[in-house]
Amino acid sequence: MVKKTDISLPVIRRLPRYYRFLRDLMQEGVTHISSADLSRQMGLTASQIRQDLNCFGGFGQQGYGYQVEPLYREIGRILGVQRRTEVILIGVGHVGHAIARQMDFTRLGMRLTALFDVSPALIGTQVGGLTIRPETELEAFCLEKKPKAALLCVPDRAAPDIVERLTVLGVTGFWNFTHYDIAHHHPGTVAENVHLEDSLMVLSYRLKQPRR
């Protein structure tokens, strides 16, 4: 089987959607799907799908379509869902709390191991089976446990300082809910940004446009 190891980031960003879609198909008992059906059901062109999935080839066969389960497993393997990367969450406000309670980290290849906050009202309370620690314990915790990634749910103004501390402690990945441009200020890191406000502003804009 041909495997291309250097898959471009735009393709990677589309993989979780294929992964979810294939999981749904498996749950419906579908074992094969033609590229035409995949194309119609996912609202993508057949050429786009071929281009995306042929990156790590071998799952599509001319006139036969894709084998659902092997393709699902391969995409999962590429995305690393079988790993258990240790992550910590900083800032257990409304959003941080929802993230800690809602997300199924195990299914995403991660393990949430600690929550940190500065608020005396929150420190010591439990969220999703973890006790919120004071942010002053960040250094001691990271030196011992060496987490690779942090979920950053602090207020914008707190972000530059906390990111500086975390990068010094060896954290190289950030799931960033703040507006602080981590990748720009710390080129050695990887950051995936979730800019909720930006997304809502774009919706607001699109609502007043004529439909295209």
Added chain:
Amino acid sequence: MVKKTDISLPVIRRLPRYYRFLRDLMQEGVTHISSADLSRQMGLTASQIRQDLNCFGGFGQQGYGYQVEPLYREIGRILGVQRRTEVILIGVGHVGHAIARQMDFTRLGMRLTALFDVSPALIGTQVGGLTIRPETELEAFCLEKKPKAALLCVPDRAAPDIVERLTVLGVTGFWNFTHYDIAHHHPGTVAENVHLEDSLMVLSYRLKQPRR
């Protein structure tokens, strides 16, 4: 002043970032910024910035740079932040609750006017000054108030039915936290998707890649 009305969606998606950046500059008392400084501080090429901002021209002057406040106001006007689009939120679980409490809708050109849920434990309770209504009241509410957009924080399995009901009621915009592909199934709508799991899977992938 030349104004281009048909700005492409990729440019629109970058505007909120400029908007935030210009707001920060204003708060620091900066009145003008050269494209070189803007480029360095935002981590974008000068050519990208010129291309983006010249879409609705007149704010950059050769050798003088951009006027911060007029540019900020114009971007806000394009994004529609002065409007008060009425939106409703469906599904006040962990994420829906965080959204209702955390987001400053007014600043984004929206007004959150109602919350809906199916859980008897939640119905009648208050979140962010609004009382959670039973989902059975959706039809009566929408027929009277005619909201244009809905923030969809329900479980995936509930999405197809609720979107069908909402589109019949005249809701055309969705801020979608579910994995249901609204725009594909309802071509007349606009949907901005926030796929939290996808974003975290991409981070997981990037963490194991050699830094580039």
